[in-house]
Amino acid sequence: MDDTNPTKEEVEYVDSIQEDVKWLGFDWGTHYYQASDYFARMHADAIRLIEMGKAYVCHLTLEQMREYRGDLVNPGKPSPSRDRSVAENLKLFAQMTKGELDEGSAVLRAKIDMASPNLLMRDPVIYRIRKASHHNTGDTWCVYPMYDYAHPLEDAYEGITHSICTLEFEIHRPFYDWLLRTLDTPAKPRQIEFARLNLTYTVMSKRRLLELVQEKRVSGWDDPRMPTVSGLRRRGVTPTSIRKFCETIGVTKHNSLTDVALLEHAIRDDLNKTVPRAMAVLDPIRLVIENYPEGQVEELEAINNPEDPAAGSRKVPFSRNLLIERDDFMEIPAKKYFRLTPGQEVRLRWAYFVKCTGVTKDAEGNILEVRCTYDPATRGGETPPDGRKVKGTIHWISEAHAGDVEVRLYDRLFTLEDLNSLADGEDWRTHLNPNSLKVARAKVEPSLLQTKPGTRVQFERVGYFCADTKDSTPGKPVFNRTVTLKDSWAKVVAK
RNA sequence: UGCCCGAUGGUGUAAUGGUAGCACGACCGACUCUGACUCGGUCAGUCUAGGUUCAAAUCCUAGUCGGGCAACCA
Numbered sequence: 210m211d212d213t214n215p216t217k218e219e220v221e222y223v224d225s226i227q228e229d230v231k232w233l234g235f236d237w238g239t240h241y242y243q244a245s246d247y248f249a250r251m252h253a254d255a256i257r258l259i260e261m262g263k264a265y266v267c268h269l270t271l272e273q274m275r276e277y278r279g280d281l282v283n284p285g286k287p288s289p290s291r292d293r294s295v296a297e298n299l300k301l302f303a304q305m306t307k308g309e310l311d312e313g314s315a316v317l318r319a320k321i322d323m324a325s326p327n328l329l330m331r332d333p334v335i336y337r338i339r340k341a342s343h344h345n346t347g348d349t350w351c352v353y354p355m356y357d358y359a360h361p362l363e364d365a366y367e368g369i370t371h372s373i374c375t376l377e378f379e380i381h382r383p384f385y386d387w388l389l390r391t392l393d394t395p396a397k398p399r400q401i402e403f404a405r406l407n408l409t410y411t412v413m414s415k416r417r418l419l420e421l422v423q424e425k426r427v428s429g430w431d432d433p434r435m436p437t438v439s440g441l442r443r444r445g446v447t448p449t450s451i452r453k454f455c456e457t458i459g460v461t462k463h464n465s466l467t468d469v470a471l472l473e474h475a476i477r478d479d480l481n482k483t484v485p486r487a488m489a490v491l492d493p494i495r496l497v498i499e500n501y502p503e504g505q506v507e508e509l510e511a512i513n514n515p516e517d518p519a520a521g522s523r524k525v526p527f528s529r530n531l532l533i534e535r536d537d538f539m540e541i542p543a544k545k546y547f548r549l550t551p552g553q554e555v556r557l558r559w560a561y562f563v564k565c566t567g568v569t570k571d572a573e574g575n576i577l578e579v580r581c582t583y584d585p586a587t588r589g590g591e592t593p594p595d596g597r598k599v600k601g602t603i604h605w606i607s608e609a610h611a612g613d614v615e616v617r618l619y620d621r622l623f624t625l626e627d628l629n630s631l632a633d634g635e636d637w638r639t640h641l642n643p644n645s646l647k648v649a650r651a652k653v654e655p656s657l658l659q660t661k662p663g664t665r666v667q668f669e670r671v672g673y674f675c676a677d678t679k680d681s682t683p684g685k686p687v688f689n690r691t692v693t694l695k696d697s698w699a700k701v702v703a704k
Numbered sequence: 705u706g707c708c709c710g711a712u713g714g715u716g717u718a719a720u721g722g723u724a725g726c727a728c729g730a731c732c733g734a735c736u737c738u739g740a741c742u743c744g745g746u747c748a749g750u751c752u753a754g755g756u757u758c759a760a761a762u763c764c765u766a767g768u769c770g771g772g773c774a775a776c777c778a
Binding site: 211213214216217219271274275278279280281282283285312313315316318325326327328329331334336337338339353355356357360376377378379380381382383402404409415457458459461462463464465466467468470471473474475477478481482486512515516545547548556557558559560589590591592599600601602603604667669670671694695696697698699700701 | 706738
């Protein structure tokens with residue numbers, strides 16, 4: 210953990226990084242280190258640098274420093290303090306360390322090359338005065354190392370071989386190497402850079418994510434729409450699928466934009482194999498079975514996970530009045546529609562074949578309920594003795610036994626695919642998806658009411674869901690939609 | 705008008721001098737008690753121009769395009 214700057218409140222980030230990394234399945238064991246663990250050693254190395262004539266105390270103000278640095282095409286010029294004696298530098302750095310100098314009045318700089326084409330090599334600052342309390346070292350120090358100085362040293366102290374970081378630090382590598390060479394550290398770690406991940410339809414920069422949180426456009430860092438580890442976790446994504454996704458996309462050095470479909474595939478692939486099924490109706494309409502006895506209730510057996518025999522089965526109550534998905538009925542059917550429609554027969558999952566006999570409507574012509582008859586010879590959803598087949602199978606809930614739950618249907622956070630390619634002056638926030646969260650009341654199998662927070666389930670024919678870890682209460686789970694099932698019918702409809 | 709890095713199907717990648725392969729996706733089909741899963745098929749790629757070589761995605765040169773760099777941030 211690079212906790213080199215005490216004025217940046219980072220305790221909460223440190224904690225969540227640890228939590229996230231552990232959840233992903235990794236363990237530091239005894240190898241959890243912080244830059245602040247090495248402050249004394251780093252300070253001693255700074256003194257060595259001064260003694261070598263490779264570092265000096267400089268009094269330039271921020272503005273002067275910028276001016277002296279030159280720019281992308283012009284070389285910089287030396288600080289007036291650049292050639293001060295070693296003895297004087299030692300004395301001044303000691304004063305800085307003891308807190309005898311004011312913040313901003315002096316810094317320690319490495320003495321490299323003010324004409325380097327790499328601006329980071331034009332005598333970079335390596336220590337600054339910060340009279341602030343550090344979350345780990347308290348008030349021990351008045352001077353703190355810059356990240357660029359701390360990074361190569363902590364790697365060397367730890368005997369790191371490959372120090373992996375993101376692309377924007379590529380230009381810092383010459384200083385990384387310079388420091389190790391100048392100090393002649395026993396270990397010579399190598400910094401290797403790789404591209405950070407960009408995903409379609411979302412933002413990944415910490416700055417933008419922080420703005421989403423601060424402006425309350427999401428509920429927090431762990432809002433299930435956030436591409437953060439805590440957001441994915443709360444949404445119901447598994448560590449396995451994240452790791453699989455990472456293996457798939459690999460590690461490279463060029464900026465790319467990964468299609469979120471790759472992530473969704475990894476999620477479905479894992480959840481399909483591991484998660485139990487249940488029935489839930491998100492947008493219910495009543496289905497009345499005219500020839501099923503009133504008041505009769507049957508317990509029908511439903512398999513929990515066809516992909517995993519060990520998951521066993523459960524009983525689901527069945528009765529005369531059911532609820533089915535509004536989408537699963539069409540009074541005037543579309544072409545190739547093989548769900549319920551007048552005269553057509555479908556299977557009720559794990560129950561019976563039913564044939565639609567018509568609908569009842571109110572005075573305005575709105576459909577109040579769908580009516581049908583069932584075939585007792587198809588109990589359990591089995592093919593009847595006459596070998597009759599149906600094209601469609603739909604899910605259902607017994608109205609009298611239905612549980613009522615809140616379901617949160619999440620969609621992509623933005624409507625724009627690439628948030629890094631905005632027109633000049635365009636605000637990325639204008640592309641926020643107004644429908645990234647839709648809340649629905651769903652009717653579910655009674656057993657689902659006992660779902661523990663964090664438990665994942667597939668609502669058959671709908672999608673994968675996870676009981677929310679924050680807003681669920683005993684007996685009243687709130688379900689977050691992790692990802693929908695693939696829907697090839699939707700594609701047909703779209704055409 | 706500088707320096708550094710990069711470029712392979714729609715997307716993400718593999719191939720480091722020797723058959724351009726894999727996954728996602730899209731499309732077609734089979735199967736199906738989830739229009740899911742699974743299975744079969746199809747689509748589609750080495751940024752450009754020179755050069756080296758028996759042979760170049762790979763090495764060299766130039767160009768084009770993209771990204772990064774001027775906090776006492778990380």
